[in-house]
Amino acid sequence: MSPHKAPDSSRRSDRSRRAIYDAALALVGEAGYARTTIEGIAARAGVGKQTIYRWWPSKAAVLMEAFIDVGTRAAEEAGDRGGYAIPDTGDLAADLKLVLRATVDELNDPVTEAPMRALAAEGVIDPVLGAQFVEKLLDPQMQLYVTRLRSAQEAGEVRGDIDPRIALELLIAPLTHRWLLRTLPLTHEYADAVVDLTLRGLAAGPAE
Template identity: 85%
Template sequence: MSPHKAPDSSRRSDRSRRAICDAALSLVGEVGYARTTIEGIAARAGVGKQTIYRWWPSKAAVLMEAFVDMGTRAAEADGTAGGGEHGIPDTGDLAADLGLVLRATVDELNDPAIEAPTRALTAEGVIDPALGAQFVENLLEPQLQLYVTRLRAAQEAGQVRADIDPRIALELLIAPLTHRWLLRTLPLTHEYADQVVDLALRGLLVQP
């Protein structure tokens, strides 16, 4: 008989952590952030609530890690683990590249699995400055840097005006989508994303 091996506590903890993250995401999607509780997350994950309190200070912190973890697992499934982000394509056609990414952003923001936790974290980040800073650092900043990189490449290729600050320019692309999504004033569509790209590039591109 093979010798009995003690349970691997680190692996057991990781399974529990992932179960808690999955439970948090699913509950927020089902009942909303306000009605999601630590007790509910613990029950859904099959752990004691003290386990959650031992690892996270609040349900917002649980949701933050769950959202980051969801992105990490998606990257692993796509074979991009270790590389971080997919990046914005550089085909030489800036309008097409940005349009592709903004359309994908529209799809993500309209996906209930992503929309619910994003809205919750955005709202909590306004109330809790520390959480808001973490939200920006862990979730927003990596995405914004992709735009900066792509716009700088377009500058170097002589397509975008040299006097443009890519950090400011990216807001012409991201802010309209975010504004419409937050206020729910009008539908967030691919057609709208295409118009945003067209209007923004009129001010960014080198004119012939």
């Protein structure tokens, strides 16, 4: 008779966390953030609400971690394909259009749109959550733009006196503004136009 093996608590916890992540994202997408509750997440995930409160202080914290997990897994998958960083083909406009088009697709995706809107709105009310949203979700993505723009400066495509951190906001802010206000459609064509207009201001002159 083989010896009895104790259950692997770490694997059980990981499965529970994953179920909670999936439940939180699904409920926010289906019912909206305001109607999503810890009790609802627990029921959907098949765990006790005490389990959730043991790991997170609020539903906002659950959603934040769930969304970070989505990004982490996407980065790992893209890293395996060698494609998570902004490409550097030598054509800055083409590289930025590729990335901004992917950003448009993400912002328009119902799976990610509802959690992103919820976290952005809650971050305005809760400064701690807002700081975490910037630190854990936004800053790592912004650094990719900084790296690519610095490479363009070294190649002479972008003026040397440009601050890449400010320049990237010229690319990201218009998309975010249109997405938040829902005033006009967020399209690939709009992303391309943002890149073209931005690069006119960033381009190195003949003397450079």
